[in-house]
Amino acid sequence: MELHQVRYFLAVASTLNFTRAAEQCNVTQPALTKGVQKLEQELGGQLIYRERQLTQLTDLGKEVLPMLERTLASAEAVRRRAQEFQRKDVAPLKIGLAPSISASLVLDPIAEIAKFVPGLHVELREGAAEKLVDLLLEGEINAAMVGDVQDVPARIDDWSLFEERYVAVLAPTHRLANRPSIGIDDLRETILLERAECDVAPKIQKSYFPEKPPQLGHCSGHDLHLQHMAAAGFGVILAPEHMPRLPTLKSIPLEGDPVSREVRLLAVQGRRYSPALDAFVKVARLRDWSVEVPDRRVLRAAVPEAARTPA
Numbered sequence: 001m002e003l004h005q006v007r008y009f010l011a012v013a014s015t016l017n018f019t020r021a022a023e024q025c026n027v028t029q030p031a032l033t034k035g036v037q038k039l040e041q042e043l044g045g046q047l048i049y050r051e052r053q054l055t056q057l058t059d060l061g062k063e064v065l066p067m068l069e070r071t072l073a074s075a076e077a078v079r080r081r082a083q084e085f086q087r088k089d090v091a092p093l094k095i096g097l098a099p100s101i102s103a104s105l106v107l108d109p110i111a112e113i114a115k116f117v118p119g120l121h122v123e124l125r126e127g128a129a130e131k132l133v134d135l136l137l138e139g140e141i142n143a144a145m146v147g148d149v150q151d152v153p154a155r156i157d158d159w160s161l162f163e164e165r166y167v168a169v170l171a172p173t174h175r176l177a178n179r180p181s182i183g184i185d186d187l188r189e190t191i192l193l194e195r196a197e198c199d200v201a202p203k204i205q206k207s208y209f210p211e212k213p214p215q216l217g218h219c220s221g222h223d224l225h226l227q228h229m230a231a232a233g234f235g236v237i238l239a240p241e242h243m244p245r246l247p248t249l250k251s252i253p254l255e256g257d258p259v260s261r262e263v264r265l266l267a268v269q270g271r272r273y274s275p276a277l278d279a280f281v282k283v284a285r286l287r288d289w290s291v292e293v294p295d296r297r298v299l300r301a302a303v304p305e306a307a308r309t310p311a
Helices: 003-015 018-025 029-043 059-086 104-114 129-138 184-188 200-208 223-231 275-286 297-302
Strands: 048-050 055-057 091-097 120-126 143-146 156-170 191-195 215-220 236-240 250-253 260-268
Touching: 003 018, 003 029, 003 048, 003 059, 018 029, 055 059, 091 104, 091 129, 091 275, 104 120, 104 275, 129 143, 129 156, 129 260, 143 275, 156 223, 156 275, 191 223, 215 223, 223 236, 260 275
Parallel strands: 091 120, 091 143, 191 215, 191 236
Antiparallel strands: 048 055, 143 260, 156 236, 156 250, 156 260
């Protein structure tokens, strides 16, 4: 089945006249008739009754008409999209974000490159860091922003953007909710909500509890589940400060910032960048992320050195 055959049939179905249909398609009537006949042969049945003064669709013609209309419309949409892409009227950019990475972090870079990349069309996708690496290699996304990730494949370019501290996330009714910061003694008496397959608890234990592990309460592999537990007063989450969180929760700094992570930008090595991706990578790498990351020197200065140094 060829598209011009479909177009000829639709023209006849619309005009019910072979002469006018041929004029509409800008072809001779014999060429149009031959195209419709080939379509009928491929579909295995007559589509049009041909009579001297009357042309009508057969039952088969009526049955396939809406499907062929959709087929032609889809093909023309694909062609237009391809032409727009070649003219750079559309510049797609698919960015993957780890669950704990807030979309607000990429909004300013996107707004900046939109000024000089016409037709920018951004799609944000969320997934675990390992899954985002797979999507990068499969070409499903163009770039990814992740936190701690293990064993990045050699084919992935990996740039550090900024360091991000962990904070305590808890309900406003929690006994620690009004503290300016939370220290070692506070955490020793607090139940921590644990994210499955997360290395935050070992980091806390190494920095704060070298001899005795912290009290770990409920756990989940989903950040939102933990947040609902925290909102219900079941415990405290130790989470990256930019992690999207429920508006009913509060975040409080940890004294001495004992736990942090690097937020990293990933892209496939050696793959040709589109103009949109090239602009995003350059803007992200050159951006002064200190605008997004609060200065921790004030808090550190207020905390005794002994409290900042792991035992």
